[in-house]
Amino acid sequence: MSQLSGLASPVVIGILMGGLYVTIALGLSLVFGVMKVINVAHGDLVILGSYLAFSAITIWGLNPLLWLVPSLPLFFILGLLIEKYLLNRAARMSADAALIVAFGLALIVQNASQMIWTPQTRALTTSYSMTTFTVGNVYIPLVYLLDFAAALVVMVALRQFLERTYLGQAITAASQDRQTAELMGINPGRVSQIAFGIAMALAATAGIFFGLTFSFNPTSGTALLIIAFGVTILGGLGSMVGTFIGGMIFGLSQTLGGHFLGPTGQLLVPFLMVLVVLTIRPQGLFGR
Amino acid sequence: MSGNVVLRISDIDVFYGNLQALWGVSLEVKSGEMVAIAGANGAGKTTLLKTISGVLHPSKGSIEYRGKEITGLNAFEIVDRGISHVPEGRRLFPDMTVLQNLIIGSYNSKARAARRENLTRVYELFPILEERKNQLAKTLSGGQQQMVAIGRGLMANPGVIIIDEMSLGLSPILVSELFRTLHEIRGRGITILLVEQNVWRTLHEADRAYVIETGRIVLSGNAQDLVEEEEVRNAYFGA
Numbered sequence: 001m002s003q004l005s006g007l008a009s010p011v012v013i014g015i016l017m018g019g020l021y022v023t024i025a026l027g028l029s030l031v032f033g034v035m036k037v038i039n040v041a042h043g044d045l046v047i048l049g050s051y052l053a054f055s056a057i058t059i060w061g062l063n064p065l066l067w068l069v070p071s072l073p074l075f076f077i078l079g080l081l082i083e084k085y086l087l088n089r090a091a092r093m094s095a096d097a098a099l100i101v102a103f104g105l106a107l108i109v110q111n112a113s114q115m116i117w118t119p120q121t122r123a124l125t126t127s128y129s130m131t132t133f134t135v136g137n138v139y140i141p142l143v144y145l146l147d148f149a150a151a152l153v154v155m156v157a158l159r160q161f162l163e164r165t166y167l168g169q170a171i172t173a174a175s176q177d178r179q180t181a182e183l184m185g186i187n188p189g190r191v192s193q194i195a196f197g198i199a200m201a202l203a204a205t206a207g208i209f210f211g212l213t214f215s216f217n218p219t220s221g222t223a224l225l226i227i228a229f230g231v232t233i234l235g236g237l238g239s240m241v242g243t244f245i246g247g248m249i250f251g252l253s254q255t256l257g258g259h260f261l262g263p264t265g266q267l268l269v270p271f272l273m274v275l276v277v278l279t280i281r282p283q284g285l286f287g288r
Numbered sequence: 289m290s291g292n293v294v295l296r297i298s299d300i301d302v303f304y305g306n307l308q309a310l311w312g313v314s315l316e317v318k319s320g321e322m323v324a325i326a327g328a329n330g331a332g333k334t335t336l337l338k339t340i341s342g343v344l345h346p347s348k349g350s351i352e353y354r355g356k357e358i359t360g361l362n363a364f365e366i367v368d369r370g371i372s373h374v375p376e377g378r379r380l381f382p383d384m385t386v387l388q389n390l391i392i393g394s395y396n397s398k399a400r401a402a403r404r405e406n407l408t409r410v411y412e413l414f415p416i417l418e419e420r421k422n423q424l425a426k427t428l429s430g431g432q433q434q435m436v437a438i439g440r441g442l443m444a445n446p447g448v449i450i451i452d453e454m455s456l457g458l459s460p461i462l463v464s465e466l467f468r469t470l471h472e473i474r475g476r477g478i479t480i481l482l483v484e485q486n487v488w489r490t491l492h493e494a495d496r497a498y499v500i501e502t503g504r505i506v507l508s509g510n511a512q513d514l515v516e517e518e519e520v521r522n523a524y525f526g527a
Binding site: 163166169170172173176177179180181182183184185186187188288 | 341343362363364365367368372373375379381382383384388391392393395396399400440444
């Protein structure tokens with residue numbers, strides 16, 4: 001049989017996995033839009049979300065999906081504090097200073113995770129971890145479906161918030177023109193805080209679904225940051241539709257690259273896509 | 289038509305870093321007036337407006353609105369007090385629709401309550417904006433963008449609206465139309481402070497005017513008197 005006949009499986013898995021990447025990338029994109037800072041700690045914060053869920057499972061035997069409920073506000077508040085006491089002060093000096101602070105935060109989170117949870121590889125194991133559906137000749141793990149469903153819910157909720165509320169519109173306005181936003185009565189410092197808080201809640205969500213899908217260790221965050229970065233570059237920084245399409249392209253090129261080129265193609269192809277897009281359309285497919 | 293002083297600027301100095309941009313500038317705007325600040329490019333007009341709206345802060349002197357000092361406040365707090373700033377170059381949020389641009393103008397707490405009435409008024413003043421309400425701001429023509437910018441300023445429910453270089457890049461017919469609208473806005477009790485490079489035009493429209501040169505007020509008075517003064521100058525010096 002040729003390689004083409006088995007294409008259904010990588011296509012389906014690529015799209016579903018792309019959903020997970022969207023959830024991971026949205027927080028990075030949101031923070032960049034408002035603060036013009038690339039939060040290099042984002043991947044590690046996602047993994048922190050995975051670890052906290054891991055503890056919730058092992059200590060209280062909680063279902064990771066139930067853990068979403070307390071972890072969203074927890075991460076949101078943590079985000080407010082990090083923005084207020086760390087990033088904001090640095091950002092007032094320069095964008096470079098904020099980048100360095102974010103890098104420091106990444107190191108702290110990585111090393112603290114190592115101390116608390118050891119360098120051992122973990123996973124969020126549940127009763128449905130191994131559940132799969134068969135559609136035609138394609139096996140679809142339940143967790144991949146959950147990943148995609150979560151991405152859709154997150155996208156719709158975030159979009160509703162950004163488009164329909166004063167605060168969401170303030171975030172949108174500030175990411176397009178910060179100084180003019182202030183002339184509208186928008187406090188730019190507050191908007192940055194809220195945006196970072198939301199990005200943290202997104203990281204918590206991404207962390208739980210990532211942990212349900214893959215195993216992780218304290219250094220997994222770096223790879224996630226690079227993937228999230230690739231996704232946002234593909235779609236265009238600051239564009240939500242772009243991030244979604246970027247996630248799909250990234251997921252698909254990963255699984256198709258693996259299908260045609262073997263394991264080495266899995267990350268080679270998506271990053272080649274990023275390079276191609278950067279060359280042809282540096283602002284990303286949906287960038288301004 | 290004119291009543292109490294709503295905006296009083298007393299002897300302010302403003303710096304950009306080490307560079308002084310305004311020197312002892314004082315001016316007053318009375319309730320219901322249309323006051324113009326005229327002057328050449330780089331004279332300090334925009335700096336003055338930015339200082340009033342809190343984007344810049346004076347190193348000396350004070351700014352009072354309705355008898356209360358607003359000198360040290362942030363820009364986002366000053367909108368709340370009732371001064372709305374329509375910035376130079378329109379500065380719309382390009383990827384938001386016309387309606388979203390207007391609505392975000394009503395962000396401050398006092399304006400939210402009056403949002404519906406203010407939106408109706410803005411659509412009365414600029415009917416084209418209601419037709420284009422779902423269009424992205426960046427796709428509008430320059431004139432329509434200026435209408436959105438003024439409309440967005442009015443959505444803040446201001447007592448004073450300050451407008452920077454409204455006529456920049458617009459056709460004379462459009463400019464006349466916009467000035468007619470400004471008179472209508474003033475007729476509704478909103479005080480207007482204008483900055484224009486087009487001195488001649490502005491003096492014909494405003495009640496009073498201040499002429500600013502290299503950061504200092506050099507002339508002020510009744511706009512009509514200044515027109516005559518300008519005529520005399522032009523006649524003798526051909527400036």
